[in-house]
Amino acid sequence: MSKRSFILIIIQFGCFAFFLFSKSLIAYDAWIVFQIIGFILSSWGILAMKIGNFNVQPEVKLNALFRNNGPYRIIRNPMYTGLILFFSASIISNYSNLRLAVLTVLIIVFLEKIKLEEQFLSERFGEVYLAYKKKTYRLIPYIY
Numbered sequence: 542m543s544k545r546s547f548i549l550i551i552i553q554f555g556c557f558a559f560f561l562f563s564k565s566l567i568a569y570d571a572w573i574v575f576q577i578i579g580f581i582l583s584s585w586g587i588l589a590m591k592i593g594n595f596n597v598q599p600e601v602k603l604n605a606l607f608r609n610n611g612p613y614r615i616i617r618n619p620m621y622t623g624l625i626l627f628f629s630a631s632i633i634s635n636y637s638n639l640r641l642a643v644l645t646v647l648i649i650v651f652l653e654k655i656k657l658e659e660q661f662l663s664e665r666f667g668e669v670y671l672a673y674k675k676k677t678y679r680l681i682p683y684i685y
Contacts, residue, residue, distance in 0.1 A: 546598045546657065549650050556647040560628055560640070568634035579626030585612050586619035599657035601665045609673055615682050617659075617673075621651045622680050655679060 542550075560566055568576045587595055589611025596602050612619035625648060632640045662670045679685050 542598050542600060546600060546654075549599070549654050549657075550597055553647065553650045553654070556643050556650070559643050560631060563640060564635040564637070566631055568630040570634065572630040572634045575630035576627050579623040579628075579630065581623070582612060582626065583620045583623030586623065589613055589619075599654045599661060601658075601661045605665070607662075607666045607669055607673075609677075613677070616678050616680060618651075618655055618680055621655065625651070625680070651680075 567573065590608055590613075591606075594602065594605050594608060596605070616622055628644055628647065632644055659674070
């Protein structure tokens with residue numbers, strides 16, 4: 542694992558810990574629906590990826606297989622999208638400027654990790670991955 546990847550992972554899990562121990566992690570009112578959707582999307586991404594392929598670091602595992610099933614048919618990073626939905630709903634329900642700042646940091650970390658992952662996936666899977674990128678969205682279906 543590269544030093545850059547290690548730092549991104551430490552910041553990511555630091556943000557997760559902050560949300561876990563600050564105010565309420567669970568949203569209320571209608572916002573809980575967004576949390577449930579985010580949780581389901583992240584979980585579906587993990588299941589579609591298969592546990593053996595799942596990797597917290599941006600580097601591709603040596604035995605990794607290219608997957609484009611489940612939510613990966615539309616978006617390349619459903620786990621990140623789901624986590625952003627989950628934590629955004631929590632922040633809207635239990636707002637503070639600090640929580641918003643930490644979410645902003647987390648999103649920046651995700652975008653940096655995505656950039657690295659896409660480099661590694663392009664190197665590993667070549668034209669297959671480049672064709673896949675042309676057909677899918679990075680985080681938000683039909684937008685980005």
